[in-house]
Amino acid sequence: MNANLYVSIGVKLTVALIGLLIMTRLLGKKEISQLTAFDFVSSLMLSELVGNTIYDEEVHLSHLVFALIIWTLLALGLEKFIARFPRLSRYAAGTPDLIIRNGVVDFKAMKRNNLDFAQLGMLLRENNIFSLREVAYALFETNGSISVLRQNDPEGISGNAKDQQSSVSLPAYIIENGSINEDSLQRLGRDKLWVDRLLQLSGIPHHERVLFAEWSDSSGLYFQLKEAKHA
Incomplete structure (x- = not known):
């Protein structure tokens, strides 16, 4: 050489x-x-x-x-x-999957993401959570990590998970850069007509004017409008 x-x-x-x-x-x-x-x-x-x-x-x-x-x-x-175009982002990068909803484990979502309970337990422990009763909602992120919303009073929860009523609600982005997030609406059990009515109550004529909008069953709507374009 x-x-x-x-x-x-x-x-x-x-x-x-x-x-x-x-x-x-x-x-x-x-x-x-x-x-x-x-x-x-x-x-x-x-x-x-x-x-x-x-x-x-x-x-x-x-x-x-x-x-x-x-x-x-x-x-x-x-x-x-x-x-x-946020909708394309969900296809290119994937979307988080809700594997625990209102304290109830969605086993179909776990299988869809090739997760077993040992792996779920490890991911929860990485969030300093050692019992499923502490979890109100858990999202399996596209990078393989897990994001958790805790119960307010986990010590008061016992018995059948499906019989419990969570004291917290999971916020969801329903609008991203003027585009309605249909995955979030499906998770919330809502539709575009509901979004339009929600925006009209806030004096917003169309969702394309919204930079982002977040909905929580406990806190309601939180949003920010796009900056107005100056001539």
């Missing part, structure tokens, strides 16, 4: 490192535990892209730079496109 090849590998590694740092900054900071399925696939593609070009003598530095630029533009464009 000649000296030129060593220099070429060193330069490619340096450029790849700088390119990946720039790409990470452009796409936003995320912890490893926050990676979605799309982020995971993207990281695999990047590792293959960089790994296959660094040690190939026929691939020049310009090829590596070009590939990094194209992949960055594609990934950034897709991120922006998904952010503009």
